Amino acid sequence: MAEFVGAFAASHAPLIVRDWNKFAPVRRGEITTAFRELGRRVAAAHPDVLVVLSPDHWVNFFLDNLPSICIGLGDSHEGPPEPFMKDFPYRPVPGHAAFGRHLFATALAQDFEPSASHYLTLDHGFCIPLSRIELENLPRIVPVIVNDLEPPMLSVRRCLEWGKLVTRAIESYPEKLRIAVFATGGLSHSIGEPDMGRIDEDFDRACIQVFQDGRDASLVEFLERRMAAAGNGTHEVRNWVIAHAAAGSCGFDLIDYRAVPEVYVGCGWASWRR
Amino acid sequence: MTDYWLSKLFFDLQRPEAAAEYRADRRKVLARYPLAPDVVTAILADDLAFLAPRVNPYLLRYYFGAAGVAEDVFLAKLRATGKEAKHG
Numbered sequence: 364m365a366e367f368v369g370a371f372a373a374s375h376a377p378l379i380v381r382d383w384n385k386f387a388p389v390r391r392g393e394i395t396t397a398f399r400e401l402g403r404r405v406a407a408a409h410p411d412v413l414v415v416l417s418p419d420h421w422v423n424f425f426l427d428n429l430p431s432i433c434i435g436l437g438d439s440h441e442g443p444p445e446p447f448m449k450d451f452p453y454r455p456v457p458g459h460a461a462f463g464r465h466l467f468a469t470a471l472a473q474d475f476e477p478s479a480s481h482y483l484t485l486d487h488g489f490c491i492p493l494s495r496i497e498l499e500n501l502p503r504i505v506p507v508i509v510n511d512l513e514p515p516m517l518s519v520r521r522c523l524e525w526g527k528l529v530t531r532a533i534e535s536y537p538e539k540l541r542i543a544v545f546a547t548g549g550l551s552h553s554i555g556e557p558d559m560g561r562i563d564e565d566f567d568r569a570c571i572q573v574f575q576d577g578r579d580a581s582l583v584e585f586l587e588r589r590m591a592a593a594g595n596g597t598h599e600v601r602n603w604v605i606a607h608a609a610a611g612s613c614g615f616d617l618i619d620y621r622a623v624p625e626v627y628v629g630c631g632w633a634s635w636r637r
Numbered sequence: 638m639t640d641y642w643l644s645k646l647f648f649d650l651q652r653p654e655a656a657a658e659y660r661a662d663r664r665k666v667l668a669r670y671p672l673a674p675d676v677v678t679a680i681l682a683d684d685l686a687f688l689a690p691r692v693n694p695y696l697l698r699y700y701f702g703a704a705g706v707a708e709d710v711f712l713a714k715l716r717a718t719g720k721e722a723k724h725g
Contacts, residue, residue: 382696384640419701420695421648421651421693421695421696422651425644425645425648426639426641426644426645446653512693512695513693553714554694554695554698555689555693555694555695555696555697555698555720556694556715556719557689557715557716557718558716558719559694559698559712559721560712595694595695
């Protein structure tokens with residue numbers, strides 16, 4: 364049977380790539396160090412497959428077709444289309460169709476209704492963290508797009524249920540595989556809104572605390588009360604919630620948190636205990 | 638009050654070749670979309686305060702980049718809309 368071997372999370376932001384050479388060396392060092400430590404932990408888990416949770420930044424989906432959750436079933440996926448991502452090293456991105464199909468079937472069998480795609484384009488949300496963690500070999504991935512951009516969105520409670528479902532799918536997959544969960548996005552940020560660039564450090568530190576405490580009821584209460592006011596990009600914390608529940612809601616190890624005004628994002632890097 | 642066709646225009650302009658065509662001739666591209674006259678007027682005037690409530694904020698940011706507006710200029714206009722809203 365397959366085995367759950369870890370859950371991880373990292374923020375993403377286009378400017379991490381687009382403006383990289385404009386950052387002070389100290390800032391580049393902080394971001395590089397955090398991603399490398401996360402990469403070291405991912406590598407130490409020896410995953411054969413990564414289930415990667417990220418939003419779609421208007422690349423695959425539009426208002427005419429906007430799934431709340433879409434599971435990538437392909438053997439491969441398209442790399443990022445953004446011009447600033449032209450140096451992304453993994454093209455096409457290797458997928459794991461069999462586990463993707465198993466996750467999809469498990470979801471339907473257990474009264475979840477995801478969408479599915481046999482060929483996704485993975486934007487910077489997926490690909491900046493996947494490249495910046497600098498793995499020697501990128502495992503095959505099963506991308507899961509979570510609608511974090513356009514309301515209405517999944518409730519935080521439902522994200523917890525999705526996390527548990529992902530782990531049930533992993534543990535019921537008949538092949539001997541090591542599978543990890545990797546969430547991207549968050550923490551606080553505001554994009555295209557009048558307060559664009561505002562980072563809510565108070566929210567971020569409180570959010571980190573509720574993840575560390577590992578109590579689902581507190582996490583749900585906190586995020587439902589505070590997430591929307593911390594900026595529209597903050598909705599990506601939903602992906603962290605899924606990873607948190609996949610790991611058994613046992614609290615996590617914060618690798619680093621930095622408010623990074625250069626990229627408009629409160630950036631966090633973490634791995635979960637189980 | 639999402640405007641579907643305005644959103645579709647902004648979505649389509651993410652493609653670099655579409656953005657280049659748009660920067661060369663806005664009216665030609667706009668004619669392909671069934672946009673309301675006041676929306677066209679707002680687009681041609683870069684009236685961010687009018688456009689912002691009608692599209693997803695991420696698409697709004699993409700659009701002004703595609704239209705050739707520098708990010709610092711976009712940010713200044715965007716923040717001004719917030720101040721206008723606060724002061725009524």
